[in-house]
Amino acid sequence: MPSAPSGYNLARFDLVSLRLVVDCLQQGSLSAAARASHLALAAASRRLRELEDAVGEPLFERHGRGLLPTSAGRVFVRHALEMLQSLEQMGSELADLRRGITRHIRLCASTAAINQFLPPLLARHAREARHVHVELEEQVSSLVATTVREGRADLGVFVEGVATEGLECQLFRRDELVLVLPAKHRLNGRGAVAFADALEEDWISLAEGAALLQQQHEAAHAAGRPLKLRMQVRSFDAVCHLVASGLGIAVLPKSAAVPIVGAMGLRWRALADPWASRRMLLATRPGMNDPAVEQLVRVLVEPSQKAKAPARKRQ
Secondary structure (H helix, E strand, O other): OOOOOOOOOHHHOOHHHHHHHHHHHHHOOHHHHHHHOOOOHHHHHHHHHHHHHHHOOOOEEEEOOEEEEOHHHHHHHHHHHHHHHHHHHHHHHHHHHHOOOOEEEEEEEOHHHHHHOHHHHHHHHHHHOOOEEEEEEEOOHHHHHHHHHOOOOOEEEEEEOEOOOOOEEEEEEEEEEEEEEOOOOOOOOOOOEOHHHHOOOOEEEEOOOOHHHHHHHHHHHHOOOOOOEEEEEOOHHHHHHHHHOOOOEEEEEHHHHHHHHHHHOOEEEEEOOHHHEEEEEEEEOOOOOOHHHHHHHHHHOOHHHOOEOOOOOOO
């Protein structure tokens, strides 16, 4: 197949053709993709062939059992999906304009922030600013900071400790970490316990990139002991279910963990380590001058929290 001309403009292909390629990947066959795209098989085959001619190489390998994407096909589908999703988002926002919603704000936040603090604050903001729609995305703290820095979110909330270069940060809230244990465990008791005293245990924690996991690794390293990480999951609920099954112990934020611990018959115990008391930061890009974002920030950051938190450079 000849190479695509330099600078070839793929934009001349319509959305039907882009959707067809996505359907080919999802359905695994051209005939099924044609049905999903409401095209005759011959028309679908012609569109796919024209796209491949433009790209300069096959998007799919043809087999007796269907289609398999080539490397070019996977790249094409990834970008086609982004374009289609962007258009769907545009349609949604235009529909919102007809309903009186004039501004969309992208908020990215860590699991700890969402589980402990954000829902009632966002509900209050929704009552006070009915013309603004807040789109909330959950990410680990390191990705929250990156997402805001790269302009893919208007503001973010994350646990202090990740790199904050290129961000303006202020204190959002404080939280406290506690040890979560099965109902019958040797560490159950009263009073605070040192994290180092629990390092013989198997641990359940969150996924890589979570500030909580990073804090555990750093504390274990400081104690000169390994962190025996057995399982990693993406939610506090899942962590507690695994602890309840006797697969390990965990560290979680107190205000998020206590209701789950009570419902599952688990136990919790305070941690004596200074790092168990944490700060959460709210970050925007420097020079942000958007009244809608500023109004949301005023709702999220209570008067008692408004002391500025200096951005820290991670070594």
